[in-house]
Amino acid sequence: MKFKNVLLALLLIAFIILPGSLISDEGMWLLDGINKLPLSEMKKNGLELTPEQIYNSDGQSIKDAIVLLGGGTASFVSASGLILTNHHVAYGAIVSVSSVMEDRLKHGFLAQNYEEELPIENMTAQVLVSMKEITSEVLAAVNPDKIGVNDSMTSQDRQKTINAKLREIEKREKGDTEYECRATDVFNGVKYYVFTFEIMKDVRLVYAPPNSIGNYGGEIDNWMWPRHTGDFSFMRTYVSPEGKSVKFAKENVPYKPKHFLPISTKGFEEGSYMMIMGFPGRTFRYRTSYDIDIAYNEALPMTIDLFKTRIDIIQNLTKNERAKELKYANRLRGIENSYKNSLGVVEGMRKINLLQKKRSEEEEFLMYVNSKPDLQIKYGTVLLEMKRLIDELSAYNKKRIVLSNIQSSCDMLRLAQRFMTYAKNPPKDSTGKPIERTEADYSAVKPLITSAFKNVDLAIDKELLTAMLIKAANLPANQQIEAVVKIVGNKTGEKRDKAIRCFVDDLYSDSDLLSQEKAEKFLTKSDKKILDDEFVEFATALDKDDAVVKEKYARYEAEMALMRTQLMEAWIAWKGESLYPDANRTIRFTYGTVKPFKPRDAVYYDYVTTLGGVVEKETGADPFEVPVKLKELWEKKDFSIYADKRLGDIPVAFLANLDITGGNSGSPVINGRGELAGCAFDGNWESVVGDYYFQEPLNRTISVDSRYILFILDKYSDSQNILYEMVIR
Secondary structure, X not given: OHHHHHXXXXXXXXXXXXXXXXXXXXXXXXXXXXXXXXXXXXXXXXXXXXXXXXXXXXXXXXXXXXEEEOOEEEEEOOOOOEEEEOOXXXXXXXXXXOOOOOOHHHHOEEOOOHHHOEEOOOOOEEEEEEXXXXXXXXXXXXXXXXXXXXXXXXXXXXXXXXXXXXXXXXXHHHOOOOOEEEEEEEHHHOEEEEEEEEEEOEEEXXXXXXXXXXXXXXXXXXXXXOOOOOOOEEEEEEEOOOOOOOOOOOOOEEOOOOOOOOEXXXXXOOOOEEEEEEOOOEOOXXXXXXXXXXXXXXXXHHHHHHHHHHHHHHHHXXXXXXXXXXXXXXXXXXXXXXXXXXXXXXXXXXXXXXXHHHHHHHHHHHHHHHOOHHHHHHXXXXXXXXXXXXXXXXXXXXXXXXXXXXXHHOXXXXXXXXXXXXXXXXXXXXXXOEOOXXXXXXHOOHHHHHHHHHOOOHHHHHHHHHHXXXXXXXXXXXXXXXXXXXXXXXXXXXXXXXXXXXXXXXXXXXXXXXXXXXXXXXXXXXXXXXXXXXXXXXXXXXXXXXXXXXXXXXXXXXXXXHXXXXXXXXXXXXXXXXXXXXXXXXOEEEEEEEOOEEEEOOEEEOOEEEHXXXXXXXXXXXXXXXXXXXXXXXXXXXXXXXXXXXXXXXXEEEEEOOOOOOOOOOOEEEEOOOOEEEEEEEEOHHHHHHHOOOOOOOOOXXXXXXXXXXXXXXXXXXXXXHHHHOOEO
């Protein structure tokens, strides 16, 4: 019996720490760690490539086909700079070139040649050139004698020193190149890397399916399986004839990538190997029980309530008015996505009792640390220190969340804040004496004015600000915002809400910032005149509250960053080196297999959906309106070479146990031969809590099948010009 217990313990340890363990599909891995993964197991599942073909720091590899695009990821799929991404990643770009008269969001878009491709303002495509570890150099700046903590520094001073060193390294690595360098931490500050990118500033829309395909199912199906969304679009990157990174110009030519992905039509089956390379946003898997507690009981519920308020206002005031719908389409979709994600995280935390899981894990961690005298001295109090910081955050966290939502919801307030900064910081000569502004000074602000009025409706903006101020008035007495208290005084209930509405009415009737023409003229007024404007005065009053909160939060973040570094060091000492870091928008690799799942008792989900399922869901109304031509193709079974033989139908979406998060949207799903088999666009509802806790039986990535992409291009959209430039296998 004793022997069996020892053997069981050894097996459990191996399960926890070995990279070739049963949980090996979990993880968003740094590219320089691919060789540490269980390659033999990956090959058994279908990987035919060498690690160097996936990532080669000195030569061509799949890495060169991966593109950081806006808030998501994309991949090169032709030798002429054609990139594939999600429809929802390109959504803002599609909206920006849409109008009531040319509604490309609703009807879709196809450029038949280069000349017809539409330039997208303020969008860049970025390709990783290199990555390099710089840990020793960074940490030497805060402790020249050893890598660790310099006790003579405050946490804020330490963080400022590290940040300064990171900026110094970025400048050095960039040199006189056109590249952009970003230095950042991984493993919560245990390690540091610098990433160098080639930037393409000329990005153009090539193809977008109609919204009834690209966003089929809408918010109802968002984060849900089974899914039937053709969530894909194509764009193209351009450079100057000399190969330089420049903004849009007619003479620019398509960019020639070092590597692009061929497209697979061969399909796959359950258990087939798949991998993703992309730019995941943020995960929080090494956060403590104290972090989970404040997120679950305070931050997430507040965020859900504030987002729902904003969604209801925008939906109600844009309904049946297409011009207004287009103005708010992109931001509404973003808010709705975040809202539903937050709901899913809360539900997931509750279902798996994440708070208790974290507490139990921390008990085991402390037992290990306390069993090692050297670790106990260095890390024995780190969790208590983190609890102290979270307790301090709780004293102003609700106020911080509401202030953030006030500012992010109201375009006119953001414009007023810019005017406040402009007026408070006049240009000065070499002696520090204020001098008269020039046209260049005005030109620095004018683009913001243009942007503010491009996608704003003042009635909606006004209602959003009113709602957020009413939410602010409901804050606890010890977290009240002084600027709001000044508006409502001692009033309560309906009288308080009426006072806020009257105040906002005055802002939107008396300010000189309420049209583009008036705002541009107002730039030339005196600083005193600008600061006396009603909206600017209110922005200034809010800023006083916000500045105090930001100062406290900056101190909290600096102290917590140091604690998280120490906790991560201790965690590595406990678990071993075979850990992956949390995602932080740096390029990552994840792998797994095509796999179904069982979400709950007596329910089983297959790993693939079909065009027949699209038709089956049809209601005739948005978001389940099937285009007539698409339905006819299915009824006639006009599938060409794109049907799956096993299914006898066009595959639409599929599941794999790939570990991704926000930012991975648009990432190529690549088979074992290095071919694009799909385009990742979502996770299932049960995986939403995966940002905090990965569960292999439930975490799945939802991807649009490459065969559905090709079918829509070929049979539905007659986009042969796009098909001809891709390599299709």
